[in-house]
Amino acid sequence: MDMILHIATVILAITSIICAYFIFAIECMKTKLHINIRVTWANLGLSCVIISLGTLIMSCNELITKNHSGTPGYIFGYIVKTYGSRLNRFAFLAVAVERILATIYFRKYIGDSFQYIGWILAFISNVLGALWFASTEFKFMPETFKNNMHLVILVPTLIIFIFVIILNHKFRKKYINSKLRDKYQIMENKETSLKFLPLILITLIVQLLGSLITRVIVQYVYHYTISSFDMETLYYSVCFFHN
Secondary structure, rough: HHHHHHHHHHHHHHHHHHHHHHHHHHHHHHOOOHHHHHHHHHHHHHHHHHHHHHHHHHHEEEEEEEHOOHHHHHHHHHHHHHHHHHHHHHHHHHHHHHHHHHHHOOOOOOOHOOOOOOHHHHHHHHHHHHHHHHHHHHHOHHHHHHHHHHHHHHHHHHHHHHHHHHHHHHHHHHHOOOOOHHHHHHHHHHHHHHHHHHHHHHHHHHHHHHHHHHHHHHHHHOOOOOHHHHHHHHHHHHHHHHO
């Protein structure tokens, strides 16, 4: 059963990396999109690839060594996957902040004032992701706060996206007779935010239900013959593939 689980996880991890290319990389190549959107979107895609890559390394290691946690390969895969998970949450927040800035300052956004904001937000999200990873792995952060940190980031991010969509809808009506460039910027802001909303919703649902679902499956289906971490890895791989 363990081997089947790890083979399935390997296949899903590889598929997830391929999906990430189509979801993120192709979108980032669209030169019509503002550079800040492309940079923050690429940063989010990178975090998803890192998660899948870490999962792939861990599963391949277990298939080869039959050792769950005592090998350098597994430890390396765990570090990669966990860092990717931490970065992913802040990458979502970086996209949300970029979208709210683009919405509020839509008249100036194409100019030089905001040309590096995407790079700055992507850099900050990586630094915060690394700090979060270090604080949890080295026990600087309380366990209860660590478990709730995902929701602390994701819920405000979801609220920001909804606010951006509503704000752009109002702007579209208010500035219907404005310059073509302003109307285009408002439309781009709204369409881009609508594209992100399903991703953040699915991620939030996965985060809320993930631990509960994996524990129930491990206890009542597999009767603890596999670890909850193995099942959680498979569960999140399936959910990312669905995204």
